[in-house]
Every structure is written in structure tokens, then in C-alpha cells.
Amino acid sequence: MTSFTVPGLSAEQGLTVSNTLQQRLSTYNDLHLTLKHIHWNVVGPNFIGVHEMIDPQVETVRGYADAVAERIAALGSAPKGTVGAIEKDRAWDDYSVGRDTAQAHLAALDVVYDGVIKSNRAAIDQVGEIDKITEDLLIGQTAELEKFQWFIRAHLESAGGKLANEGIPTEKGAAKAAR
Template sequence: MTVIDSPLPDKERAIAGEALQATLVDLLDLSLVAKQAHWNLYGPRFRSIHLQLDEVVTTARDFADAVAERAAALGVSPDGRAATIAATSGAPAFPAGWTKDTVAIDALVRTFAAVIARARTHVELTGPADAVTQDLLIGLTAALEKQSWMFQAENRT
């Protein structure tokens, strides 16, 4: 059942909706990974990485909201429940417990790589179906790639 009439035909709405839902869970998981790292970080670069992780959380949460609202606008009910995130996220697991700054950075780089790869796939899939959704995903991908670059630069010697 849909409560909101979609501006898209059913096939295109399904394509955009699936891309938006997958992106939503990846972004919510990314925000949780970044918070886990934020709370458990230690090492000589604690302060700078701690603050950088807050930027990741803000970016992920802001785009998650935009993605969920786009889905709703298309008549697709967004699902950001913890069980859905755990079952469907494309982000790799983050280590439990205290995490050295270099380990956290490596984990974030891997997480960004996975989330960006899926986002780029969704950009391609939504192009023919819905240019508005594609545009949102393009902006999101650019923001994630910027964050990824910054974390990659942290561990290069």
C-alpha cells in the first residue's frame, strides 16, 4: 500500500525506491560506524580524527534524511529500523572496543569504499528511471568521496 501518489510510473518508482532504500541503510550504518569510532578512538591523532568523525556523522545523517524524504516523496516508505540496517547494509563491520587512530582510519576508508561503490551503482541505475533521485545520489557520492579522500590522506606516508 502507498499513501503518497508517486510522480513516477511504477517501474521507475521501484528502481528509484530500491536505490534510495539501499542508500538510506548504508548512510545510517555509516553514521553508526563513525560514532562507534568517535567514542572508542585513541592515539596521537585523537583530537583531529575525533572531530573529523563528527563531520562524517553530520554528512551521513543529513543525506540520510534527504534520501528518506525523497523516497517518501515518491510514495516509497523508507525503512531506517535497526534490524533493517543490520540485515541490508553494504558497509563492513567495525571492530568493537577501543580503536587505535590508524586502525579506525583504515576501517573508515574500507567503509567509505563499500558505501561509495554501492552509491555509484545506484547513480547509474537511477539515471534512466528518475533524474531527480540520480541528482541527489550524485551529490551524496561527491560528499562521500570527499570524506574518503580526507581519511585516506590521514594514513599515507
């Protein structure tokens, strides 16, 4: 760790915020790889729509990783963007669905977005009292992720408003329910 951070924060505060952001960086790196995996492995009648819907999400999440990494550096810490960092920081299982239907992948992805959004909201709470700039960064990113989840859920929703994977907390279980 360096001995500086952004003006208005102590080195200790900068480190605290950086540590929270490192979790987000690993999450975003994992998420954009998961999204690309889905892009490559989705099949079935809705293939092209889902295939093309996923790529902008990949690019946006890659951009989030870059913004978070740059904020970590500005705060005086070194961002870690390696596979080892993803695995070290991971508090979730690796994405578990291989080649499968659009509905199966979307239901599993809904579970992934639940986890990412919940952990982003916790990170917002953690940094909010310390650094409003980082809080703002994460709020904007989380809002867009919630919109992406809405896109996913629109494919899973019945005319009566029920999700095909409603109440199922695992990717495999959600995928099975949506098939």
C-alpha cells in the same frame, strides 16, 4: 505501496527507485553509527584531530539519510529506518574495530568508505535512466563522501603516496597494517 509517485514516473518506476534508495538509507544509517563508534573509540596521539574530524561526517551522513528517506516518501513508498532494516539490507559485515588508534580506525574506515562509495556509484547507475532527480541527489552525496575519504586517506598516506592499508580489503586487516 501507494498508487502514486512523483510526476513523470510511473508507480512501478517510483517503486524501483525507492527500493534502490532504501539500500542507501540503510547504508547511511549504518555509516553514521559506524562513524560515531569510531569517534567514541579512537585513541592515541592523533586522537583529537580524528575525533573532531569525524563529527561533521556523522552529521552530514545523518542528513543524507534524511534526504534519502524523504525522497522515498515523495516517491510514494515508506522509508524504513530501523535497526532491523539496516540488518536486512546489509550486504557487509558489522564494523569490526573496537577501541584502537587513530591510524587503525582510519585505515578501517577507508575500507568502509570504499564499500559505500562503490555501492553509491552502482545506485547512481541504477536510477540514472529512470529518475534524474534521484541520480542528482546521489551524485552530490557521493562527491562529498569521496571528499571525506580523501580526508581519511591523507592521514594514511606516506610521503611517497602509498596508503598504509593499500590493497587490504578487510577492516581488521587494514587496521592491523596501519598500526
